[in-house]
Amino acid sequence: MSELSDFEFASRPGNASASPGAMQDAAILPRGRPALVRVEACEIDSGGGNAHLLAPSKRATDIALALALIALFLPLMALIYVLVRITSRGPVIFRQERSGLRGRPFQIYKFRSMYFSTGEDFRQAGRSDRRVTPVGRVLRMTSADELPQFFNVLFGDMSIVGPRPHVASLDTAYASLVPGYLGRLQARPGITGLAQIRGQRGETPTAEAMQARVNSDLEYVRDASLFLDARILVVTVKHVLFSKDAY
Template sequence: MSELSDFEFASRSGNASVSPVAVQDVAILPRRMPVLVRGEVCDAEVGEGSPYLLAPSKRMADIVLALALIALFLPLMALIYAAVRITSRGPVIFRQERSGLGGRSFQIYKFRSMYFSNGEDFRQAGRSDGRVTPVGRVLRMTSADELPQFFNVLFGDMSIVGPRPHVASLDAAYATLVQGYPGRVRARPGITGLAQIRGQRGETPTVEVMQARVNSDLEYVREASLRLDARILVVTIIYVLFSKDAY
């Protein structure tokens, strides 16, 4: 968690760096790629992905929705900022490098939900994880720790809907183990996505678990549309309000 620091809107040099592995993989990505479905390898048409992914209408919808939600949740974000600052040591905003559109790296923003540590090792959070603070546990259960990502959307690093961005260590670990993994970067990463509303969130302890998530991500890349985005958003709201699976 060494990349924890305060919000620095003016310092965004991380956006200019590119992951050589990701970009190389995207450059050679075939129009059809093998995907595991119920244990069997099937060809899936991926190509360049749905034209809607890079359409001006999707970007405009992202900006309008992000601005509206920032305005709506600003008082809540101020309260969360104060709660995190008062109850545990360390910066309020967690910043971490993730892979975005085309493999280009960016800094993702979250409210810090774990105790501050200068350690270098990344380990996915699990249930009853002792690293999570009491305030952080509430934030993670309600997904309120993700609210700062609306600023990532405004900056153009993310979309409201798209494949969730992974940390570099997960990209490196699964790029050659999971069928079709590089195809995820055909789309801007999202705050929510098709995989998330199917319950494919949280830890990925096995290749099979990650494969199921990536299959959903690739389906979104192929089928993305305004209608699908709207459906994902509606289900996400229901999931956040009523699901007890978040941790």
């Protein structure tokens, strides 16, 4: 469920170290406030989407699942809220602007898993990342940091299943480097997706790594169906329960 390549606007104070991947990110990604890519102004090369992506049945399923899962996990979310609040300073809910359906911006919600900082640090999270808090490490390993995104689904910003939304600077960097990149924006971004169940998660410091993920996203845009969504959800649950690769 958790997209582990998400950027966090947070860091451990005084941590000046950077991994090779982070240094490569710094060379690729623009500094300062990222600008969102507007799909209307860009050519989309995805082979075309399908009717299921925006079908009322998919939206109705999203709403029903989101309401049921919010009700199921509400006690856990309350506990996480308290733990994050009392163990590190800063806001409990991490918000960040992402590119949504057709490039429209929206605020994604997560439980904060990193030390809060007012500095601009958009490096991708890596293994043994010193910016991650002790509570945040557990949240990320179990994907519990993603639970607030069920509210994004209710608001219509996201779907339960779809391409994971990237930070705006990542869209800006790769839109011209990865063929078909913007085609993934024909679908509402998802909490989980085809790329995630294939293990195409984690850091993406190169265009080749991003291309593999985008290929899976474009395959989903082309072949999306209720059956495929159900299959992705089943595999996602298995990954959350048994995978040891989250960080």
